[in-house]
Amino acid sequence: MKTLFAASEIYPLIKTGGLADVAGALPVALRKQGHDVRLIMPAYNDLLKKVAPIQKSINLGNPFGVGDLILLETSIPESDTPIWLLQCQALYEREAGPYLDSKGADFQDNHLRFAALSWAAATLALHGHLIGWQADVLHLNDWQTGFAAAYLKSWKADHIPVVTTVHNLRYNGSFEMSKFADMRLSTELLDLHGMEFYGNFSGLKAGLVYADAITTVSPTYAQEILTSEYGDGLDGTLKSLQHKLTGILNGVDYEQWSPEKDQFIAQNYGPESLTKKYENKLALLQENGLSEDTSQPIFGVVSRLTEQKGLDLVLEAIPHLLDRGARLIVLGAGDKHLEAGYLELQSLYPEQVSVRIGYFEDYSHRIQAGIDALLIPSRFEPCGLTQLYALKYGTLPVVRQTGGLADTVFEWGDRANGFVFTDADVASLKAALERCMESFYNSHSWQEKQRNAMAYDYSWEAVTGQWVELYESLIHK
Structure with a gap:
């Protein structure tokens, strides 16, 4: 053909x-x-x-x-x-x-x-x-x-x-x-x-x-x-x-997006060597000059900074988690008021928040390997690729149930691989983040979701x- x-x-x-x-x-x-x-x-x-x-x-x-x-x-x-x-x-x-x-x-x-x-x-x-x-x-x-x-x-x-x-x-x-x-x-x-x-x-x-x-x-x-x-x-x-x-x-092109062969990350790993993800987490914190307490979760955003992506909701929902020790790493560009909002958040939490305006391919790989959870609270999302990348890296997506996010991320049952909420509002996102935090502190529950995530085949x-x-x-x- x-x-x-x-x-x-x-x-x-x-x-x-x-x-x-x-x-x-x-x-x-x-x-x-x-x-x-x-x-x-x-x-x-x-x-x-x-x-x-x-x-x-x-x-x-x-x-x-x-x-x-x-x-x-x-x-x-x-x-x-x-x-x-x-x-x-x-x-x-x-x-x-x-x-x-x-x-x-x-x-x-x-x-x-x-x-x-x-x-x-x-x-x-x-x-x-x-x-x-x-x-x-x-x-x-x-x-x-x-x-x-x-x-x-x-x-x-x-x-x-x-x-x-x-x-x-x-x-x-x-x-x-x-x-x-x-x-x-x-x-x-x-x-x-x-x-x-x-x-x-x-x-x-x-x-x-x-x-x-x-x-x-x-x-x-x-x-x-x-x-x-x-x-x-x-x-x-x-x-x-x-x-x-x-x-x-x-x-997904797993030749480009796989933690087992990724040339951009600090340490390669796979489903049977998940403990090595810790080294990427530590390297990411060091690269950004953030607090190196790896016992607390790192949330990440790799996205266009637009309200379509629900990133105004994150600005309102995340401070409560930062006050409890979580970290946030953001890579993206878009609406100027959202860029300014994230930069202001960085100034308020300089040891916990890192924001880079723009897009850098190699850095996006290091984020996927180093964070614990990826935030994609989109108001609509035709497919989404970042959640597919995240799954392969054992990074659990927190998503709104819409479009391709609804087709690929599941919170409950044997195939649970992330966290899902329905309504595009701050309260629903906060509730999902709370469930994410609770699971993170239960290492058995978290690792089970990670292995489920990495087992999915979303290859071309x-x-x-x-x-x-x-x-x-x-x-x-």
């Missing part, structure tokens, strides 16, 4: 969130099973330094009037995965991140930047002779590539099966209608059952309505987005498309069969 996988970010080339992890791992897992998966993404600033030497370039012309779109054929060295980088200096070679300028605002031409990516992906899927390789399936991810489904629709290319994966419905790629003229798309697509979205046009809605299959990143989230609470204005559309909607849980290899089955069903149809 030949699949063209289109994404706006791919780890290890560039990453702002879970999409990059998925785009960097699922194609690799499929390739290991013999399927021919190739990638396409923009050639952002300095990206060429991170890939193998360019093998071939193809000029696709200047369809949007901003400069030639040039496809660069190369591969990702770490996995040897073939990738086409879409080069256009005017669109992609910028000093800031892939979506936001240096002030944290969306680039004003994001509609055009990702229209170009989508157009190139659709062109490759339809005209394989350009590259000597014809895709059987085009796999789109989030709004940044959703426009590709609209291009294929406008070209009447219904024979190319399209899968659209929603990693987070809240980011719908909605733009003012005045920008639609830039898109090189027919206005016939701008109706209620097309890509029109509350007076704007939406890349994500295009990817949904013109796809042959829609997937989300967990089974529970697939059901949640059919409701007004979680549907973000697209629940009506999704209900009408429910026949082609399914939830497939994200996986465990879920690729569902993807193969989906692709094959579309091809046969």
Whole structure:
């Protein structure tokens, strides 16, 4: 099977969130099973330094009037995965991140930047002779590539099966209608059952309505987005498309995320050598200059600092535990008032709280290995990857029961591997934290949960069969 996988970010080339992890791992897992998966993404600033030497370039012309779109054929060295980088200096070679300028605002031409990516992906899927390789399936991810489904629709290319994966419905790629003229798309697509979205046009809605299959990143989230609470204005559309909607849980690359082989942590360990986790705990406290009393629990946060992630709740709930000797280690960036709130908490508890604003891949590994419990009190969570990493490291997640968190973390019974609460409020989080503390002080109960957590297999290899089955069903149809 030949699949063209289109994404706006791919780890290890560039990453702002879970999409990059998925785009960097699922194609690799499929390739290991013999399927021919190739990638396409923009050639952002300095990206060429991170890939193998360019093998071939193809000029696709200047369809949007901003400069030639040039496809660069190369591969990702770490996995040897073939990738086409879409080069256009005017669109992609910028000093800031892939979506936001240096002030944290969306680039004003994001509609055009990702229209170009989508157009190139659709062109490759339809005209394989350009590259000597014809895709059987085009796999789109989030709004940044959703426009590709609209291009294929406008070209009447219904024979190319399209899968659209929603990693987070809240980011719908909605733009003012005045920008639609830039898109090189027919206005016939701008109706209620097309890509029109509350007076704007939406890349994500295009990817949904013109796809042959829609997937989300967990089974529970697939059901949640059919409701007004979680549907973000697209629940009506999704209900009408429910026949082609399914939830497939994200996986984890255990080559990158396993305490037994992790090169970033102080001491490797596994289920049979859990006592060595203590050395990572001590090393993490020393790295952050915190009190080295390892008899008290360390809570951790590795996340975007947003209210979606429920991290305003943590600010209110955690001081009570800090007063009892617990520690808190935070890594993340996001809303300025939350960043300020955590930095203030650090100033109030300088020997118990460490906060780093930003994201550092190696440090995130050391946190997972060194903390006792990971806090993920999300108001909604399509899948979540950090709790999957935590489980493998014997770090117990404290989560709200939503989306992928509900599918992967359980508090009661034989498969208990963490702590779960239902309501998105401080009282419910506090109660879960109290249960977590109680379990921590009961070493037998805690270690039993740790071993349960580490025994779960959330590898990509465990879920690729569902993807193969989906692709094959579309091809046969």
